[in-house]
Amino acid sequence: MISFKPGIEFAKEQDLIDPLAHYRTKFHIPKNSRGEEWLYFTGNSLGLQPKKTKQYIEQELDDWAKLGVEGHFEAKNPWMPYHEFLTETMAEIVGAKPIEVVIMNTLTTNLHLLMVSFYQPTKLKNKILIESDAFPSDRYAVETQLRYHGYDPVESLIEWSPRKGETLLNMEDLESMLHSHGHEIALLLIGGVNYYTGQYLDLKKISELGHKKECKVGIDLAHGVGNIQPNLHESGVDFAAWCTYKYMNSGPGSLGGIFVHERYAHDQTLKRFAGWWSQNKKTRFDMRQPLDITPGAEGWQLSNPPILSMAAIKASLALFSEVGMPSLIKKSKKLTGYLEYLILKLNNNNISIITPKDPEQRGCQLSIKVKNANKSLHDKLTEENIITDWRNPDVIRCAPVPFYNSFEDVFKMVEQLKNILNV
Ligand SMILES: *Cc1c(COP(=O)(O)O)cnc(C)c1O
Numbered sequence: 001m002i003s004f005k006p007g008i009e010f011a012k013e014q015d016l017i018d019p020l021a022h023y024r025t026k027f028h029i030p031k032n033s034r035g036e037e038w039l040y041f042t043g044n045s046l047g048l049q050p051k052k053t054k055q056y057i058e059q060e061l062d063d064w065a066k067l068g069v070e071g072h073f074e075a076k077n078p079w080m081p082y083h084e085f086l087t088e089t090m091a092e093i094v095g096a097k098p099i100e101v102v103i104m105n106t107l108t109t110n111l112h113l114l115m116v117s118f119y120q121p122t123k124l125k126n127k128i129l130i131e132s133d134a135f136p137s138d139r140y141a142v143e144t145q146l147r148y149h150g151y152d153p154v155e156s157l158i159e160w161s162p163r164k165g166e167t168l169l170n171m172e173d174l175e176s177m178l179h180s181h182g183h184e185i186a187l188l189l190i191g192g193v194n195y196y197t198g199q200y201l202d203l204k205k206i207s208e209l210g211h212k213k214e215c216k217v218g219i220d221l222a223h224g225v226g227n228i229q230p231n232l233h234e235s236g237v238d239f240a241a242w243c244t245y246k247y248m249n250s251g252p253g254s255l256g257g258i259f260v261h262e263r264y265a266h267d268q269t270l271k272r273f274a275g276w277w278s279q280n281k282k283t284r285f286d287m288r289q290p291l292d293i294t295p296g297a298e299g300w301q302l303s304n305p306p307i308l309s310m311a312a313i314k315a316s317l318a319l320f321s322e323v324g325m326p327s328l329i330k331k332s333k334k335l336t337g338y339l340e341y342l343i344l345k346l347n348n349n350n351i352s353i354i355t356p357k358d359p360e361q362r363g364c365q366l367s368i369k370v371k372n373a374n375k376s377l378h379d380k381l382t383e384e385n386i387i388t389d390w391r392n393p394d395v396i397r398c399a400p401v402p403f404y405n406s407f408e409d410v411f412k413m414v415e416q417l418k419n420i421l422n423v
Contacts, residue, residue: 002334004341011411014338020323020331020402026051027249027404032385039386039409043401044195044223044365047249047316056315060307077314079307083298086310089317093325094221094240095231096259099296103244103313104277104305107222107256108137110241111189113300114258115145117272118216118238119187126151127185129177129215131169132161135195138220142189158185167354168199175209182213192230192240193223196391198355198365200228203235211236222246225257227332227363229325232259244313247364247401248320251312255305258297265296275302319403331402332364338407339366339400342414348423354395365399367391370421377420384416 004010015021027048029037040048063075072080083103091101104110119128126149128142143153158181160174178185188210193200203219210217219240224230226247232240240259244250264270274291276284278299283289293299320328336359343353343366350371356362370377371394378390389397400410 002337004338006342006345008408008411011338011407014334014407018331018407020327021406023319023323024404024406026319029404030387036385039405039413041386041388041398041400041405041409041413043249043404044227044246044397044399045389046245046252047226047247047401048404049251050249050315050319052318053251053312053315056311057308060311077311079304082307082310083301083305086313086317089321090257093229093317093320094225094242094257094259095229095235096233097262099265100233100259100262101257102297102301103255103257103310104301105256105303106253107220107241107243108141110256110258110300111138111141111218111220112145113273113302114218114239114241114260115141115187115189117260117264117270117300118218119145119149120216120271121149121151121186125184125186125214127156127158127181129158129160129181129185129188129190131190131194132159133194133196134189134191135220135222138189138191160190167197168356169194169201171202171205171209174206178209178213178215182215185210185213185215187216187218189218189220191223192219192221193228193363193365195223196367196395196397198223198362198367198397200224200356200361200363203230203232203237207236207238223365224363226320226325226328227365229329233262237261238264244316248313249316249403251309254309254312258300260297260300262296268293272300273302274299277301277303277305323403328402332400333359335400335402335405335407335410336362336364336366339398339410339414342410343368343417346414346418346423348421351421351423363399364401365397368396368398368417370394370396373421380420381413381416384420386413386416388413 063071067074086103087098091098146153146156207217217237219237221240221242225242243256245254280292280294352369354367354369373394375390
């Protein structure tokens with residue numbers, strides 16, 4: 001374990017010896033009106049733009065201009081199989097086999113499509129379990145799925161809550177809920193890394209607990225992908241979905257990704273909604289063929305996908321593939337550990353960190369709770385060029401991203417926090 005030191009010299013030294021430091025120059029860092037770079041800690045909300053992204057999108061715009069419809073086959077990166085260019089790296093990032101992963105649609109859409117297949121309620125087994133502090137979109141998706149099947153969320157939505165007076169989820173509580181209610185639960189849909197607390201849950205354990213009670217298990221990895229290594233295949237979860245505009249740096253509203261475990265790759269009996277892109281590639285363009293679902297995650301696609309958005313994903317994946325998750329995570333642990341060290345050193349009773357202390361149970365984000373604070377704290381930080389994310393009632397979410405944040409960024413952020421709070 002590295003021992004951290006106070007003072008900006010330490011931060012500067014760490015930046016000098018950081019093997020990933022130069023990746024910062026491969027991203028556009030937004031600037032304020034005085035031309036000073038922001039200290040950007042909201043890569044968990046919208047990741048920064050790689051400088052190469054423009055070139056990747058321009059390539060497709062040029063090919064569209066030059067080739068029109070022929071671009072489907074004749075473009076430098078033919079559009080017909082374009083999504084396939086993304087699969088291998090994406091699969092590696094989430095720890096999956098290529099047949100288990102595809103880039104398509106957006107996150108909430110994908111959650112619905114996957115629930116069409118994996119939420120199959122029966123008279124006795126029809127409930128869905130989510131974490132009590134689930135992201136609102138996931139909650140709405142689950143509530144409307146329940147209603148769609150004729151169930152009332154008041155009865156059929158079960159929440160896994162932290163214990164009284166605590167903020168983090170406890171695996172033993174999930175175990176005991178499943179022990180007493182597992183026979184009624186059809187699906188667990190859990191955020192792998194909670195958006196609010198930053199808690200990274202043991203996916204393999206959740207999968208084992210759920211499957212023991214014959215529940216399907218789905219994971220939302222919006223805050224996990226590109227941040228932690230979820231080893232999806234090995235975890236055994238049935239499905240997962242994520243977006244690519246947070247840690248994956250693929251642009252606002254960019255496409256999402258899905259994982260469907262290999263054990264369903266050739267299962268044509270699963271219920272699903274299909275479109276022409278679900279169809280076996282050999283007969284897709286015969287146009288008059290009966291539905292023959294393409295094997296693997298690709299079989300959940302409906303439409304021919306937006307190439308311009310995929311070009312941005314391709315640009316970002318090239319960076320991930322160059323660096324690899326192990327190096328990113330190595331830096332991430334150190335950078336977040338440093339932020340934690342500086343916050344704890346403030347030694348102020350009003351300031352605490354709600355994210356787990358164990359580096360194996362979190363990604364890069366720390367959620368900092370400031371007693372009696374309100375959003376004006378966040379606004380003051382913004383005035384000082386520090387971009388963080390405020391969550392009511394009193395939490396600042398701060399995500400130092402290993403790709404483009406520096407130790408100096410982290411040092412300066414805590415210095416400003418100190419000044420503003422006068423601690
Ligand atoms: C960011 C996020 C979403 C957003 O969903 P979109 O469909 O991409 O708008 C949903 N769920 C979680 C957990 C998120 O973190």
